[in-house]
Amino acid sequence: MENNIPGSKKRRLRFPYKIRVEPRLVEAPGWVSVLLTIASIILALMVGAVLIALGGGDPIKAYIHIGKASFGSLGVFSDTLVKATPLMLVGLACSIAFRMKLWNIGAEGQFFIGAFAASVVVLLPVLPDSSPKWLFILIMFIFGFIGGALWGVIPGFLKVKFNVNEIISTLMMNYIAVFWNNYFIYAVWSEGGFQMSKTFPKNAWLPRLSDFAKDAPIFQGLTTHLGLVFAVIAAVIIWFILYRSKWGYEIRLIGDNAKAAKYSGISIGKNIILVMALSGGLAGLAGMSEISGVVHRLQGSISPGYGFTGIIIAWLAKLNPLAVIVVSILFGALILAGRELQPKGIPTMIQGVIFVFLIASDFFVRNRILFSRNIEE
Amino acid sequence: MPKEEVPDLKVIAHMQGIRKRFPGVLANDQVDFELREGEVHALLGENGAGKSTLMNILAGLYHPDSGTINIRGKQVSFNSPQDAIKVGIGMIHQHFMLVPSQTVTENVLLGLNDPPFIINLKDYDDKIRQLGERLGLIVDPRAKIWQLTVGEQQRVEILKMLYRGTNVLIMDEPTAVLAPSEIEDLFLTLRKMTAEGKSIVFISHKLNEITEISDRVTVLRRGKVTASGINTRETTREKLAELMVGREVLFRIDKKPVKPGDVVLSVENVQAENDKNLQSLRGLSLQVRAGEIVGLAGVAGNGQSELAEVITGLRKCTAGKICIHGQDTTNQSTLTSIRQGVSHIPEDRTHVGSAPNLSITDNVIMKNYNQQPIGMGWLINSLAANRFATKLKDEYEITAPLINTPVRLLSGGNLQRVILAREISSKPKLMVAVQPTRGLDVGAIEGVQRLLMQQREAGAAVLLISEELEELLSLSDRIYIIYEGQIMGEVTDGDIRKIGLMMTGTPLDKIGKEITEEDGK
């Protein structure tokens, strides 16, 4: 029960204060966690600045650019929301899985398969091009969800049946999904030799704000699409499932103590499969929303690593579905503005630094640091 | 068996004014302790009295907040167990510090600087075998730890310390996991060691063992010394017990007469495997009736946990039959057993019985979240859940700020109350209680025992699995004795001599002969 930081333990530094670390015996107040999250983001941005400078960029310019290019006007904010939409869905996908300590890091692959499955509706085709918009969206929605869900269930099944580590299997499935997609855009649905499919008919596009510009001129040129509504509704539903349903209770119980769940008569295997299906389905929905709301065709570069960013978003949101919405908007901004930044890897790197600081900061939520005058030594 | 007085013993270790604080508890408060050469010095106290903490300080594992330690008159300050070993002090913990996948020799060599790099195990095997034979510590140096019995593992621990030239050996509850015959062997070895001039600190709360093996006793209560180095021969068990708990110990609980009803649980010839896929229940049969507490006595690891799991549906049995209220429930799911009114107080409160980061509410609804009124279709009625939790919190005197406090912040006694509240509130027909009082303080133990008695009076069938013989004797109407996955026999008159023989593997039907033979001598 001795909880000194081991490194600082035996070294008898001539330091006027004694630092002691103890686990908190009462719950840390909510602001501690929020403050630490903000502090880690600020720290991360500072470290990011140093790294950008090392890589030959101008950090201040880069950050100002990120701010302007994502929140500067209604137009760019709308673009930020467009980027945030898939992030929300993927962030939810990760949150629900992580809540059960199910390390689904295959959201990227589930995203691709969701996009693929939604495209099947148009390209196979399942529906003729002349089908009404509502039908297109409904069927693509269902296909996207099911595609992602299937891709999620496979590793879930392998875990239940063969005890295969889901971290590795979901990750490997990411690569497989990308190659699967590539085969179809190169070989089957290639349009005029380019590595992309034909553009979807307008009926298969999710409605955008700019579609309503006739009635409300302020929407002129705004690209925010219906996917955002899907994402926000999904967040509310997931929140409701987690905190107000029997299934959510089971998920939280398994996540906190799987043995206790088993002892309460809850089937862990069944829940692994169901949660992987829901998680994969949400990521697949993100793929569908991106295909139908933004790209309007199937191609190779539909994701700048959304699936991986979702992991960080889930963590930053402390696995709270409603917080995922806010965090996704911030990361949407980072990704949107980051596209034009040089050197290229800046958004990934900043995400990485934020993630590292965030995890480190968790220590201070769980423990308290005591300072006392060092009289004895 | 008191030993001859050894005149004018040299003081080997002297601790003075030791203070040690842990988060939320003062474990040692101004404790003095003196150990002489060639003696067995017992350290007596209840769970949580600070015995282990004090000895962990002497063994260098903890650093005291204040106080001094003198070894052979020289003041020392240990920063690690290795510092203590260097001056000849070694400690054997209650949970053995042995690496299961490594051999005996490897475990003995662990942490030493010799050999510097390459290890040729054969060279060391012989050395260790010889050392063991000298003191009656027989164990194969090439065996892997997981292949050994608990008694053998303890020998390896002792060897490990002797190999390091230890002359002060601290043993934390060394007999807790041993069968009576193994205890005899251990005591023989200890006597050989003191004859060689080594000193032993014997931490225990078992009075009969302390009076048998020790020369002097120090008693701790709630972190403070209540008796310092008194001669074992000059005191009585009653006196020691009083020093330990601070008042006369109640050995018996008021037991109202209850007439046992129908058979609730019947286990017939059940076989099952443990986590390592080794046979652990070998055709075990027993019965528990409504309105009785049936104890299951036995040394740890003889199949008790597996039996509890088989009854509650957590483990599959490979053969045999389990009936509850006459209905065959063999290999049914946990959920079915919960619905049939089986409640289970698991051995491991934190890892099985509760979800540490979830609230009290979430923890008390674990068994009834999918039943009315808390479960409503797909949903959970959080108002009903909170009402239920508030009711249990008041009824069972759970001390916690709020019902949404995470249970990891509760004390052991309060956590056990949460579990008991949940398990009892379902009005069980059968209750399987495994070590329900382990690690609790005296007040909490009494509370738990009272609750179990109430269950009996309410007509539930209670199977009480415990390693505390005292507890079994005071609570149970009958006691079964388990040994290597089989029932050795049943005792209704609380005859400890019979229980002891059965715990070491003598079936009841052969006992009569042995006891008469002994009496004949």
Add this chain to the structure above:
Amino acid sequence: MDMSIVLQAGVATGTALLFATLGELLAERSGIMNLGVEGMMLLGAMAAYWVSAHYGVPWMGVIIGMLAAGLISQIHAFITINLRADQVVSGLSLNFLAAGVSVVLGEGLNSIKGVAILPSFTIPLLSQIPWIGKIFFTNQGILVYIGYLVFPLVWYFINRTRQGLHLRAVGEFPAAADSLGINVYRMRYLYVFIGGLFAGLAGAAISLSISPGWFSEKTTSGEGWIAVGLVIFAQWNPIRAAFGAYIFGALRRLVLDIQGPMMILGLANPFYYNPYFGFFLQMLPYAFTIIVLVLGSREAIKKRIGTPAALGIPYIRGERGM
């Protein structure tokens, strides 16, 4: 298609996997799972190539690449050992960080021409052995030969030396090791660092020897993750790890080479006539990793040995048990 050429190239490809797997194996043996292997490999590959591109000394590149990965691994060590965060999450974050840093700092490296790489050579006598000589000892990079020496040495180190004994104890039962004066924290830092060095070496082997160059994230293309999977398959045994690494290396090469010839075993080669089928081939190593895990997990359950008992569990002094 000459099978021995495929295998020869496979051994080279497998060498990077071998180093990464051995490094992760050592870290996991001490009880710390580091999922940042992929990122550390990238960092090693980038740093090594960067040094060689700017100073023209590939050997210095290898050393800097190893040190860079070793140093960044210490972030994971600090977060998991001292701050006791979840090893899975921390490893993932390290992965993002290291990959991001590599891509930022590696900007523009691919445009530098004529970067010096590590030498390859043929071993005189051994290369005469039929088949084996050609596969293992002909025209291989120097790191490949080092790989042959390293994995038996790692096995010997773990199983036959005092330090190896301590390493195993720390991963199996840290409290026991601690009670005997072994500094659990220092050991874990050390082996996470060594794991980082190995990952860096693996990265350097790719960028300066096996497939020279810097192609940002595509340089390692998931090999670090395969290595994490291989450790499980290997049941934490270096010899099995080497076996797995070379098989996987060969598989990866086979996937690339099989599209070349028109005929295979006297049959028309479908991959020659429809190169797009190659995408399915490229899935194979990843699919195979999953299959290997299925097989490995089943065997591991049966044997119930291998997994270091304290893997993934933070060690807190004074807390009983693990």
